[in-house]
Amino acid sequence: MKFLVLGFAREMLGRWGLLLLTAAIFTAAQLSFDAQLGDASLGSYLAYISLWAVVLLFRCGWVLQRRRAAGWPLEEQLRDPHGYRAPLAEFLACALLMAFGFLAALVPLGTLPLELPQDDVALYPVRCQIENDQTWVFELEGRVPSGSELLLTIDWSAGSPAKQELPITNHAGNAHNATAGEIFHWPLSPAELAAGRVSLSPPMGAGLRVFQPLARLQVPRPGVHLLLRLLGAQLLFFLPLLALLLALARFGRIHASLAAWAVFCLGSLVAYRPPPRLADAGLGLLAKTVLLCKQALPAVEGLATSGHRFERLVGTTTLPAIALWLMLGTLALLLACKRRKPR
Amino acid sequence: MNAIKPHIFTLVVAIWVGFVSLCLLLQTFTPLGSEATNSARSWWTARRFQQADAEQDLLGLRDFGAAYLSRTGDGTLLDFAIYQIGFSASGPSMFRHPSDALDWALIGSEAGDSYLSVLPAPWPTLQTQAHILVERAFPLSHNPAHLANGLEALSQWMASGGGPNQASSLTSAGYREFLATALDDRPTYLLLRLSGESALESHESDR
Amino acid sequence: MSANPILQFEQLVLSRGKQRVAGPLDLSLMAGERGLVSGANGSGKTTLVLAIAGLIKPTSGRLERPARIGLVPQEPDFPLHLSCHSYFQQLLGLGGRDHSSGSTTNKSTSSNQQLSQALQLFGLEDVAKRPIGELSRGWRQRLNLARGWLSEPSLLILDEPQTALDPDGMAALTAALASLRQTAVLIVAPAGVGCQNLAPLVLDLSGGRV
Known part of the structure; x- marks a missing residue:
């Protein structure tokens, strides 16, 4: 042999x-x-x-x-x-x-x-859909590596100047605080990692908007x-x-x-x-x-x-x-x- | 029948190979190993970018920077190109005719606009764009839209605190001050902020 | 010597497609015996060889053959880029001998001995390290014989072994066959090509019986 x-x-x-x-x-x-x-x-x-x-x-x-x-x-x-x-x-x-x-x-x-x-992070543009003022949906295009985070730039200019720190929640009820003048980091839960989709809600009536072209996925780079x-x-x-x-x-x-x-x-x-x-x-037969x-x-x-x-x-x-x-x-x-x- | 089976199997496999090869040729999807070709091409693009920089080929800088971004997802070259085209090339030190300087400023700003949503780290580009529009394009064109767009870009940049890698407490505090300012006074606040930054930058470069 | 025949077939009929090629045939070979299958072109000699080697199924009749068979085909294929030495090493790696007992070292030593013996017996020592593609037709025929002989099969089938052999090669073949005490040898050759000296038992395919 x-x-x-x-x-x-x-x-x-x-x-x-x-x-x-x-x-x-x-x-x-x-x-x-x-x-x-x-x-x-x-x-x-x-x-x-x-x-x-x-x-x-x-x-x-x-x-x-x-x-x-x-x-x-x-x-x-x-x-x-x-x-x-x-x-x-x-x-x-x-x-x-x-x-x-x-x-x-x-x-x-x-x-x-x-x-x-060395260890680092990589950033990827994310498709963002604003379903209504209360729900932001982010499509991450398939499964995402663990340790990934969503980075959002939030526009506070339409909100009350007195409130500069507010909680943002996902559909499971988990919440993280967003601060005015800082990138909002949303660590993805195992369910969100597997689904490749995140749905977030800002507090009602807070007037927060997300800058859609600036939404990014941060992935740990080995x-x-x-x-x-x-x-x-x-x-x-x-x-x-x-x-x-x-x-x-x-x-x-x-x-x-x-x-x-x-x-x-x-x-x-x-x-x-x-x-x-x-x-x-609408795809061609070949691609389908x-x-x-x-x-x-x-x-x-x-x-x-x-x-x-x-x-x-x-x-x-x-x-x-x-x-x-x-x-x-x-x-x-x-x-x-x-x-x-x-x- | 036994003797025919292998031929049928060969035919099936050949059809499979033909179908996938056709898809590969039509670029419906990419073959195994194509990333190596892509890496080699992106490496070559980076070399050409350096060459364009050495030759002061500004449009080449933009094009190679954009090609590098699409191949690698890395926007640092394009960021540099936008700064070179929009800010440096339109600056007084270039001794250009004012209309040339305005053209370069607008080319830089448009490049920033068109690639903002695909750049991996778009925040520094926003800041560059604010400087280009407010400090280069507006003084040459006196177009209020340039000023408004520049200040909008700056407010977005401040909302991010400068971005995740250049996060600065000064920028974050500045954004909170901006929010606390009355709506009518916000443009003035942003202008002051921008000129303060420029003064700080020129002071840093003098040192 | 075992009392059971190494190769035995009775009423063996061989066909290619629907056409009967040979048979019914009868033959029995004991260990150490040598048989010659002769016949005119198209009489089914090669078909018989393939059937005995297990490469085609007989149409009818009984065929008992050993598990370890060495075949010396008439038109051999070789990996021309390999040396005889390297090729034989790999062939020994394929098995064919009883590896059920003994340590790895013993197996390796035995393989090496067998390899040297084959090269020596067929006079291939001087060309063992050369690529097979560089060897002449005569040398390749010796190589073909050595390949069949390698790993001590219970039955060695030689299909027209005299082809391209010079007198030295024929002498080496005769010596090699004489050294096979535990192996039955079946030679296949057209009538009248001088192989009768190599095998006392003759199966004439036109007659179909020894």
């Missing part, structure tokens, strides 16, 4: 794989964190590193197809009575390479003189010390895709590079987060179908989040969704190991 895993890993890497990976990681670190050149974004670094997993998916498809052409299926059929050794070795080799690339991504952060981002955990989440996202690739190529007996494309397409759909406004708008497909899949886009706005999705994936996603991956791996009867 050891030789199988090593052999497949070596084929995956090819002659220049390690060298290219090293160069790519160091370039990514420079682009993301260099004091002069970098854009000081952990999400950006995460985006570059997650490309490694995408490349491995396609490379895996290519190597599987090359092995098929080189007569491996016959040898497997003759030598492995149960048929699980080769698929398991392929899965393990790819998983280990993925993990290796992700771990290697930590190296430049400890060795190069970089300006690493520091670089959380990179390992974020990469672990990426691994959880990509491993089931890898298992699915093996299942399609082995059990489905389709061209392995086509299987890699299919899995890439599925991963893209899973990682995609449609803006909620899409559901309201995409939306339907997306809704049928586990909501694990938070695991694969990267890029400059990555903090908006980090930590929004629920445990049942992760469990379902991993279960699908396990099922796919079992299928990949299942040998089909000779025709």
